[in-house]
Amino acid sequence: MVKIDMTGKNVLITGAGGGIGGGIADVFAEAGAKVYVADWKTENAEKKAEEIKAKGGNAVAVTLDVTKKDDIYALIDRIVKEDGNIDNLVTCAGACYNIPYMKTTDEQFRTLLEINLLSVNNTCQAALNYMVPRKQGKIVNIQSASSREGSPICSHYSSSKFGVMGLTQSIALAVAKENINVNGICPGIVVTSLGAQQGSNLVDVIMKSSGQSREVILQSLVDRNIPMGRFQTAEDVGYAALFLCSDYAQNITGQSLNVDGGMRLN
């Protein structure tokens, strides 16, 4: 029987105190992996790790601000010291603030690039320091539909997420000969705190102009945009990440997989 079994493997998931990262953590734990639940919100990382442990899984909560390069390196050193290696990395920490394009300041732009893009580069490099000599390891970088299409109210977010796609492809090529797979996932619409922040302005504007209720607008959003008829769940993204980190994805690298119910076909 084909089954994804991560027993004996570990995974570091950044942003795992959040919605999508938390779902990915649950899926890896269910598959038997030791999960490092990393987030700069310590309380949320601890809550997720406790939830996993209560279900019999293996999880370690760690406080990590992904904009702090030294802390990333220290954490990955610690993981390798504890477990002997780092098998899988999923970069999921991210932020988005809706701001009209002409009002976006340098500081806002720089901040989002640091959280969403530079952090991914630093975390990948830190992990690859150990993966490359072993010639073993799998990385998944969480991207977005905004990695494929710009937005007038999230230009800095979209720029950062286009960047993560280019970075993913570049790293994949750089380490392809080292037997390491580097891929991305573009989630569609997952109802999380970040998803709500991204969508809320738009929904508010439509509510005001049309007089329709939030529920009606959300349903029409699904009806018009998502062929499979529902928003995505964090677990939908988790199962894709698990597959991309499994031995069954040995020959897949540099790809960005849409997990969006058919919303985008590119």
Ligand SMILES: NC(=O)c1ccc[n+]([C@@H]2O[C@H](COP(=O)([O-])OP(=O)(O)OC[C@H]3O[C@@H](n4cnc5c(N)ncnc54)[C@H](O)[C@@H]3O)[C@@H](O)[C@H]2O)c1
């Ligand atoms: N929700 C969606 O619809 C959607 C769609 C496409 C892509 N994404 C991407 O998925 C990822 C997760 O988003 P989410 O929807 O779960 O949002 P979320 O807000 O629930 O989770 C994001 C997590 O990242 C953490 N984080 C933010 N900055 C950090 C930092 N500097 N260091 C460490 N942790 C930090 C937050 O504390 C939070 O726990 C993001 O990269 C986002 O861009 C989300």
